[in-house]
Amino acid sequence: MRPVRDVAVVAFGQTDHLRSTDELSEVEMLMPVLHEVLAATGLRTSDIGFTCSGSSDYLAGRAFSFTMALDGVGAWPPISESHVEMDGAWALYEAWTKLQTGEADTALVYSYGKSSPGSVRDVLTRQLDPYYVAPLWPDSVALAALQAQALIDAGETDEPALAGVAHRSRADAAANSHAQLSGSVARGEYVVRPLRTGDCPPVGDGAAAVILAAGEHARGLCERPAWIRGIDHRIEAHGIGVRDLTDSPSTRLAAERAGVFERPVDTAELHAPFTSQEVVLRKALDLGDDVTVNPSGGALAANPMMAAGLIRIGEAAARIHRGACDRAVAHATSGPCLQQNLVAVLEGDAR
């Protein structure tokens, strides 16, 4: 969707992503990141027009887990605030919508997830059809492996090519101090054939925050705002048996609606937790070899549930902020085998 009002990402912060953060509550994990984006813009929480967050009760293991995280924002006097039980990328979408109405000029968006307290492979089975599928406990790696095998069978990739995706991502992550895995990572043993440990994301904890601002407000807060030229998201059928797992029509449609194909992009930050999913997304987004894909290392280097999508938008924006990129596509996903996908186009002003 193309905006009526120009809105930009003006600040982005993320935690170091770690395998375990037993010593930290979610609020403690989140607060440094919130302070980081506020400090970057000079805003105080009382200056923020709208706040929106994304998280999942199932990771926290209790209902209403987001209410405690809200305390960490310093929510007094009362704030205009909302929450989505989705990745923070969708919280950003809700905030962007709010700015489109003109009811707010700035927004704080944050999301967080701690996967370490449980087995995230098991937890994610609970998001499947509760009557016919979830009782079988098909885990997230097994479902991704079905997708990877379908791609190999269709001749779209092979195991060495997938290993190449992992190698490139983790090598790039060496320049990302927040990444959980970086540098040389072995292909590893099969987890679920054809996926090896190297094809799978690390399990970890982390948080991220973004500040959005509209029009002239953005220019006052950031030297080179990352303008959201378009943003859209689409969902596909839930049953993976009725989907072509080698393609992502929802990503392609969202990209069309967001205007990705109108002009070339130089950077893509893709939320592809599995190497095979990068193959699917590259095709759906029509990305050539000249596009820099996941210079942060992507979700293969750090995949904090509920924040990894927002981080893709933040990483793309941060490259624009520092002049390393002029036009980027950022992508977030949710659900098994890329069921739901969000695509945003970010641009810096011409130099």
Add this chain to the structure above:
Amino acid sequence: MSDARSEAVGKEPVAVVGIGQTKHVAARRDVSIAGLVREAAQRALLDAELSWSDIDAVVIGKAPDFFEGVMMPELYLADALGAVGKPMLRVHTAGSVGGSTALVAANLVAGRVHGTVLTLAFEKQSESNAMWGLSLPIPFQQPLLAGAGGFFAPHVRAYMRRSGAPDTVGSLVAYKDRRNALKNPWAHLHEHDITLEKVQASPMLWDPIRYSETCPSSDGACAMILTDRAGAARAPRPPAWVHGGAMRSEPTLFAGKDFVSPQAGKDCAADVYRQAGITEPRREIDAVEMYVPFSWYEPMWLENLGFAAEGEGWKLTEAGVTELDGDLPVNMSGGVLSTNPIGASGMIRFAEAALQVRGQAGEHQVEGARKALGHAYGGGAQFFSMWLVGAEPPTT
């Protein structure tokens, strides 16, 4: 850049052109969760005389995922709600979620992101156990104290002490709401033999809250179709127009919090009234659907929402002002006290307010209702969402 452009364009007016509910009951064993939500959505489409292909986006809300044991149910429900190939957004803001969900959908139209949006909220409490869902303790964090009644009862007692209200006021509210529910075919509790004496004789659960002054556990869903000015012009029945909507949040627990009349509720109402140009809510608003899960919250919220001065809300209730035929009817539908599919309860308040100004509320219609308030709250009385709808399009 484009600030001037957007301000010149202004917000798109938002109209409610379709409303659908399920018959709310203790257990809908005849349908899956998907079947339940589809029923409400189809009724909303029927009301708007639209089909699934007319819908540009779906915004869905419900209370915690633990209530049914399905994590991120929007993924599973995409097919049932005709969302495949469309944007689908899932909102969760505790008990206020039904209202918040409607507001997010309204913003999609107001911001001209989409022309026509389906919004829906549900709870199928019979699939699991809400008490269990609310009672998962985490070390070193304050839990919600095993169910809502135990959390809210002390605040009701504080209100009684502060206002000097006689202890009969709660039962009057319950008696009124349960009688109103008899006029609403979708309401869960239809207690045909209800009397004031029966309410007053019901067992004490959390002093001073009696059994008959508490909400039931319901299965149910509520859906609305929201559209822009062009969509409203094509609507077969009178639309309800959104004149104002807002959300406010405050922390669960802190020393300065007033649990009897939370600041977030006051601020939220003030924002809605400002948007809607309301300066005297008591005079200008014709009907109110407010979130009253325990009877005493009617007089408490009458004050919090600016319909009565502090300490005076109970006097409106006692004088019959909030009766269906009173000067300021409250919970004409029977309210949360008669129907409580938790995640949907807020949206039902919003939808019932819209039904009133559309003149479509049937036997529980307030004659000549032109402006109505829908209200929801959640968490430890910390999350608020409200909208004000009118029979006429907004002028600003």
